[in-house]
Amino acid sequence: MSAPKTSRKKAIVVGAGAVGASSAAYLQRDGFDVTMFDPDGMGRGCGEGTVGIFATNIIAPASSEGGVKAMLAAAKSDKLDTLMVNKPHLPDFLPWLASFVSASGPQTFEAGKKVLQEAQSLAVSTVRDIMGGAAFDAHAEERGWMFAYESEEAFQAAQGDRDLRKRHGVVLEEIGEAEIRELEPDLPSIFKRATLFPRAYHTADVRKMVSAIGDVALRGGATLQQRAVDAVQCLSDGSFSVTAGGETFAADVVVIAAGPHSSKFADDLGSPIPHSAERGYGVTFPKAAIKLNRPVTFTKQKMVAAPMAAGLHLISTGEFAPLETAPDYRHTDNLTAAGSSIFAGLNTEGASRWSGWRSTVTDGLPVIGESPRHKGLMFAFGHSHLGLTLAGLSGSLISALAMGRKPVMDVAPFRVDRFSLVPKV
Numbered sequence: 001m002s003a004p005k006t007s008r009k010k011a012i013v014v015g016a017g018a019v020g021a022s023s024a025a026y027l028q029r030d031g032f033d034v035t036m037f038d039p040d041g042m043g044r045g046c047g048e049g050t051v052g053i054f055a056t057n058i059i060a061p062a063s064s065e066g067g068v069k070a071m072l073a074a075a076k077s078d079k080l081d082t083l084m085v086n087k088p089h090l091p092d093f094l095p096w097l098a099s100f101v102s103a104s105g106p107q108t109f110e111a112g113k114k115v116l117q118e119a120q121s122l123a124v125s126t127v128r129d130i131m132g133g134a135a136f137d138a139h140a141e142e143r144g145w146m147f148a149y150e151s152e153e154a155f156q157a158a159q160g161d162r163d164l165r166k167r168h169g170v171v172l173e174e175i176g177e178a179e180i181r182e183l184e185p186d187l188p189s190i191f192k193r194a195t196l197f198p199r200a201y202h203t204a205d206v207r208k209m210v211s212a213i214g215d216v217a218l219r220g221g222a223t224l225q226q227r228a229v230d231a232v233q234c235l236s237d238g239s240f241s242v243t244a245g246g247e248t249f250a251a252d253v254v255v256i257a258a259g260p261h262s263s264k265f266a267d268d269l270g271s272p273i274p275h276s277a278e279r280g281y282g283v284t285f286p287k288a289a290i291k292l293n294r295p296v297t298f299t300k301q302k303m304v305a306a307p308m309a310a311g312l313h314l315i316s317t318g319e320f321a322p323l324e325t326a327p328d329y330r331h332t333d334n335l336t337a338a339g340s341s342i343f344a345g346l347n348t349e350g351a352s353r354w355s356g357w358r359s360t361v362t363d364g365l366p367v368i369g370e371s372p373r374h375k376g377l378m379f380a381f382g383h384s385h386l387g388l389t390l391a392g393l394s395g396s397l398i399s400a401l402a403m404g405r406k407p408v409m410d411v412a413p414f415r416v417d418r419f420s421l422v423p424k425v
């Protein structure tokens with residue numbers, strides 16, 4: 001039951017994607033009077049076109065030795081590829097690149113792995129906590145995630161990755177052709193070996209699931225304003241004035257959870273962070289006539305396929321570019337071509353293409369925490385490839401910080417001021 005409005009502190013959550021909806025739900029449950037703002041409504045952000053995985057195995061931050069090599073090669077190359085840097089934007093991107101290289105040092109990389117492992121171990125329990133077990137089970141299932149290889153050599157070349165994951169407690173199974181056929185009868189026989197991560201959960205409808213998380217907040221009395229926040233102002237009495245569509249709204253707590261649009265607010269509010277927008281692409285085949293039982297990564301093609309409510313969905317690409325850059329749908333053409341070469345019978349009729357922006361910080365960790373300059377100003381963005389996975393944890397941490405309660409994990413690695421950048425204000 002919700003508390004009387006008059007006695008409650010007001011919280012404004014900027015953005016109602018997976019992270020904003022979850023933050024709103026936790027804050028509302030903790031007794032705040034919450035208003036979410038999002039021009040696109042609930043659950044429409046980048047999450048809408050994702051493959052719906054609650055990952056357990058993405059523990060190595062991209063800022064590794066290999067990641068740096070790949071990123072530097074992408075920065076030099078003009079080729080249409082699954083990792084790209086927008087060339088006209090390269091001079092502006094160089095500080096991000098420099099920070100990415102410096103985050104790849106062994107200490108930062110080691111620390112990042114432990115943090116990502118712990119965070120992913122709390123991913124499902126925190127979403128369950130806020131939705132309720134039965135509601136969670138209605139949206140997501142522990143189907144596992146398969147990484148498929150076309151040769152024994154390619155599988156062996158990934159042994160180092162598997163060992164690293166095992167050392168960090170990730171549960172995995174190394175399987176051969178017969179088990180692949182048994183688990184995924186529609187996968188063609190080109191796949192000889194696979195790694196199965198059995199603990200991964202999957203939702204077939206990300207928008208529906210994120211909306212259900214947001215509905216927890218709405219049922220508790222929160223409201224959703226379908227408009228963009230233009231500015232957040234910190235007032236001398238410690239409260240906030242939020243401007244949206246020419247109107248101002250008062251708040252005691254403000255959460256910036258606007259995905260890649262968040263860094264502009266962080267800059268304006270004195271907490272710059274080395275952040276870039278990173279575009280991904282997807283294509284959905286509603287009449288695919290291919291049935292997968294779980295998400296499958298095709299390691300050679302660097303592409304993921306997943307069985308979604310709307311059809312078979314293929315995704316790939318990290319394109320580092322400014323938010324105003326137009327999508328290059330040659331990437332979805334490539335996805336369709338790669339999908340058709342894997343699945344001989346893929347029916348591409350009625351296919352729909354999609355692109356969406358991730359929000360990526362150079363050390364591969366999200367920003368989840370309170371501004372060191374303004375008490376009550378919270379940041380929750382930069383989740384990169386793990387925003388659905390870490391949405392519940394982010395909401396739980398944000399609300400604990402707003403309440404002054406001990407969070408479920410140490411928030412120090414996620415601090416907004418972990419990089420020593422000079423504030424622009």
Ligand SMILES: Cc1cc2nc3c(=O)[nH]c(=O)nc-3n(C[C@H](O)[C@H](O)[C@H](O)COP(=O)(O)OP(=O)(O)OC[C@H]3O[C@@H](n4cnc5c(N)ncnc54)[C@H](O)[C@@H]3O)c2cc1C
Nearest residue numbers: 015017018019045046047050052053229259280387388389
């Ligand atoms: C191809 C692809 C596949 C992916 N697959 C997965 C996956 O399987 N599992 C996983 O964990 N992650 C996945 N991700 C990553 C995941 O989608 C993101 O990390 C996640 O969407 C981030 O959630 P968010 O709520 O922080 O941001 P977003 O989803 O970007 O939502 C931000 C919201 O803020 C709103 N907003 C922006 N500006 C304003 C403003 N001024 N005022 C108010 N609102 C504003 C936007 O409208 C938007 O709704 C994938 C990403 C891509 C690109």
